[in-house]
Structure formats: C-alpha cells, structure tokens
Amino acid sequence: MTAPESFVRAQAAHFAALDPLLPTPVLPHGGEPLGALNEDRKPLLALLREESHPPGTASSLWSARVCQQLYPLVASGTELDPLLRRWRELLDDRRDPGVDSACLLTWPSRDIEATQVLLRHGFVPLTVLAVRAGSPAGEPWEDGTPVRRAGEDDLPDLLELAMAELQFAARVGSAVVREDAERLKATALRDWLDDRFPMLLAERDGEAAGTVQFRAALLDEDSRPRLLPDGLWGYVNCLSVHQRWRASGVGRALMARAHAELPADRMGDYLYYNPANPLSSVFWPRQGYRPLWTVWEVRPARALQ
Incomplete structure (x- = not known):
C-alpha cells in the first residue's frame, strides 16, 4: 500500500514531537488497507498484515502461530481508537484464527495517550525495542570475569544457556517453548x-556463565517497517546468564566487551526485551538503553476488545 503523503x-x-530518534514512518510491503472515521468524521488509515509462523520456523519461538499486525498512520495516539474498533469488527466477520494467534501493534513508547487507548482494548506491552544512542565509551569495566569469543566447540554450553533463556522468557513475555525448540535453537x-x-562466552569457576550475540547492522530506507534512523547500528540479539551467576557482574562484563567490539562510528545500539521481565527491565537501563518502541499484543487475537 502506498500511503497518501x-x-x-x-x-x-x-513522532518528531514525541521522540527525536523516531524515523519518518514507512509502511511494510503487502497487507490490506483498513480505514475508519474519528468523532469529527476525519478519515483514518492503517495497514493490516497477517503473518504465519508454522512449526519448524525460528520465529515461532517468539510469536503466536498466526499474527495480525496493524500499522496505523495517525497524527495522535487517541486516533488509534476508531481503527482498533474497526479491527475488532473485522475479526468478528472473519474466520477465527484460533487460540495460538495474536494481534500486534508497535507504537512509540513515549506516546502516553496511545498507552491508555491500547490498554482499554486489551493490549499488553510485552516487548520493547530499546536503544542506546551514540557509542559512549564510558569507563572500562573489569571484574575478572573471563570473556572470550565462542566457537563450535562451545555449542553444548551455548544451547543450554539459550534454552534456559527461552524458558525464562516464556514466563515473562511473548516467547513460546515449542516441541522443536531445542532443535531450532541449535540451528x-x-x-x-x-x-x-560475534558470540561471546563468559566463564566462572571453569563453567559457562553467560553468553551474548551481537553484530553490526546497516539500516537504510529499504528497512520495513522503519523503526530506526538510517545508518550503522549495533544489534544485540540475545544475552543469557546462567541462573547461578545472575547479579554477579557476568552480564555487565559481556556487554562491556560487546560494546567495545562494535564499530566506533555506529549511530547507537538496539535490542528487544520484555518489560515484564524483572531482570531485563532493570539490567538494560543500567547499560544505557531506553525504550523507543513498544510492541503491544493481545493473545488470542479474538481477545481484542
């Protein structure tokens, strides 16, 4: 859909008034237009897309099998309400997507007016995209935790840490432990x-204590949906610390090394975490990250109010 200018x-x-890091909106390809009118009869527009995450796909570990995602083009958070009501009507008119389904909407975290609207419609803030703007050097941080590059020989330890992270995330966010989860994680x-x-491994007392995956990501105008300004960014894919070593400095040691290895000329770093996670919601702000986008979700899809 080509949106009217x-x-x-x-x-x-x-968006510019909400947060200087929000880019000019660009809708993803595909989907169907969804329209509504506000109280003043002003036309409102959104794009509705449905995606499937069948068995055997890695995305099924952090998504419902069937996801409907709305991409609104509105000038205020309150204008989401008529579009959400229209979305609800469409769900009633169409085939039930089943229990393993979800409605999703990604919206700027600082739009408090939108927060009230989304809560009224039954959405829950399950995920945030958090950013660490710039590449602040900070003071070197060392606590004696050995951190090294991980390799193929470390796969058994890496898989154990990854599965523990998935099981924890399933309790506090949108992750799902599927029957084939271990195979998908290993792949x-x-x-x-x-x-x-790059993948780092931290060790304590001769055992694997934690790991983190990260890389440089070049984002441009073809990135859809467009969530960050164009340029080179550091992306943190997953940080996992063994339960025995949580709150011991292992996570901080891993991130200090990861930040140091990323290109110095990057625009900043970004990652996703679950705000309901009592560990992530404390740890990541201490590393300099703050929410930019919130991913709101309703499961199953027909629980949308």
Missing part, C-alpha cells in the same frame, strides 16, 4: 557462528 507527514510530525546458534557474527 498527507497521512505520512502528519504522523511524522507527531540458530550454528547459523550465527557460520555467518561469522
């Missing part, structure tokens, strides 16, 4: 190493 300009102005770890992306 006036809708894009209005939303861009709203993802091998692919990461095969692509020569």
